[in-house]
Amino acid sequence: MKQLSVFAVLLLTACVTINIYFPAAAAEKAADEIIKDIQGITPPKTEVEPKASLPDWQTAMYRLIDDAISVVVSPAHADEADLTIDSPEIRKLRATMESRFATLRGFYASGAIGIQADGLLTVRDAASVPLKDRNQVSKLVAAENADRQNLYLAIANANGHPDWAGQIKSTFAARWVSNAQPGWWYQSGGSWKQK
Secondary structure, eight states: HHEEEEEEEEHHOOOOOOOOOOHHHHHHHHHHHHHHHHHTOOOOOOOOOOOOOHHHHHHHHHHHHHHHHHHHHHHOOOOOOOOOOOHHHHHHHHHHHHHHHHHHHHHHHHHHHEEEETSOOEOOOGGGGGGGGGGHHHHHHHHHHHHHHHHHHHHHTTOGGGGGHHHHHHHHHHHHHOOOOOOOOOEEETTEEEO
16 A cells, blocks of 8 residues: 555656746846847856766666656656747847947946846936036937837747747846946846946
8 A cells, every 4th residue: 555655646746737938047048148248248168067977876776767657657848948039130139239338338337327127227327427428328328228128029029929028128137237247337126236
């Protein structure tokens, strides 16, 4: 009877339902890639440590157990969630944002602009911008914000899920702050902080 109980528990835990939800981890990875590309940051190369291997007898034992369970319960296979970030519209938006970043960089550094909690830019300290340049800064910020909104929608559409645009925006909001360079300003908890 005890063997039957153990078998029933194994069967119950092996029943898996796979639902397709918003791929948050893939969205973070995509956001980091896009943001670093826009900012001209190349990711550092990391060395991969070799994994410690199990003794042959342990590997064989685990494989045998896995095969035995697979006979009774068919394994569920799910592709790693991925997010498409390549379409003509996305490429165009990225190129425009990348070229604009060269001008925005100085305003980030001076503290004139900052990243709001929603990931959009704002003129944070207009007094730090010479009067003759204030209109240009406002136009740059407005253009950047429009492109960011369009980028989120383009990514959602490229993945066949226009309903993901809000989640993509939220993901990017956090990643814009995470990828902000030292000295840049961002909004957190209703107040401004400097990275």
